[in-house]
Amino acid sequence: MSNDLYAVVGNPISHSKSPRIHSLFASQTGEAVEYTAIQAPIDDFERTVRQFFERGGKGLNVTVPFKEQAWKLAARRTARAEKAGASNTLYFSEDGVLTADNTDGQGLVQDLTSNHGVTLNGARILILGAGGAVRGVIAPILARGPAALTIANRTVSKAEALVSLFADDAGNTEMAACGFEQPDQPFDVIINGTSASLQGDLPPVSANVIGENTVIYDMMYSLQTTTFNQWALDHGASRAYDGLGMLVEQAAESFRVWRGIAPETSPVIDELRND
Numbered sequence: 001m002s003n004d005l006y007a008v009v010g011n012p013i014s015h016s017k018s019p020r021i022h023s024l025f026a027s028q029t030g031e032a033v034e035y036t037a038i039q040a041p042i043d044d045f046e047r048t049v050r051q052f053f054e055r056g057g058k059g060l061n062v063t064v065p066f067k068e069q070a071w072k073l074a075a076r077r078t079a080r081a082e083k084a085g086a087s088n089t090l091y092f093s094e095d096g097v098l099t100a101d102n103t104d105g106q107g108l109v110q111d112l113t114s115n116h117g118v119t120l121n122g123a124r125i126l127i128l129g130a131g132g133a134v135r136g137v138i139a140p141i142l143a144r145g146p147a148a149l150t151i152a153n154r155t156v157s158k159a160e161a162l163v164s165l166f167a168d169d170a171g172n173t174e175m176a177a178c179g180f181e182q183p184d185q186p187f188d189v190i191i192n193g194t195s196a197s198l199q200g201d202l203p204p205v206s207a208n209v210i211g212e213n214t215v216i217y218d219m220m221y222s223l224q225t226t227t228f229n230q231w232a233l234d235h236g237a238s239r240a241y242d243g244l245g246m247l248v249e250q251a252a253e254s255f256r257v258w259r260g261i262a263p264e265t266s267p268v269i270d271e272l273r274n275d
């Protein structure tokens, strides 16, 4: 029997770690899965998706810059994808409907709580950034019941828009939006969701947000310490994690959605860290 076919679609895609992660999941679980990387033309994402499923493909991961297009293309969305406004996981449901899911937020929360032992319930959390990546993780963070969630962004109106969008999910969490310069007290958890480091920049936030027990999380991953994490460590943070665990955890959640089996993630994270 031939393997079931999965892929990640993006542009560019050659550096994606997803094929490696999913092939490690497949060998670990014994699932008959083949997983490739597809570079879609920037203006032809939809045709790439259609061709993949016409060829019998079972599921797609979607990455930059197509996550919003994947969300729009799908005829059905899971609740977590609906709120995220973007999709990283596509598949046909049993009743034949192209369905969009989003496993990014679950990936972040799982990495923070299970892999790093960080308690989000009751925590005061600062998120830096208000773009697509941040929008995708807010609902799963709120579901853990933090005491406060402050979203700081260069463009304050985008942070304010996210606070309004997620007001219904806030429960007892106190939500606030502001610019980078405003927060001036230590937070329990600080998550960098900006793409500033791609331009060699740092979000210009005060070092006063870092206390001796503050946990730092950069949603980007890097073989070296990320620029943001280095800054935080230089300013007194004791723990700073990058997004490699989130990457593996979101992949594991996609694998579970597609195959009904949750792979073990720590051996895969260790293996990638040693690559």
Ligand code: ATR
Pocket (backbone or CB within 6 Å): 128, 129, 130, 131, 132, 133, 134, 153, 154, 155, 158, 193, 194, 195, 196, 197, 199, 201, 202, 203, 204
């Ligand atoms: P992504 O999908 O990675 O979230 P995005 O939607 O373009 O990409 O969002 C990028 C985020 O990084 C935004 O919060 C952006 O701030 P603005 O909303 O003000 O544009 C932030 N960002 C990008 N470059 C930055 C920089 N040099 N300094 C600070 N913030 C930056």
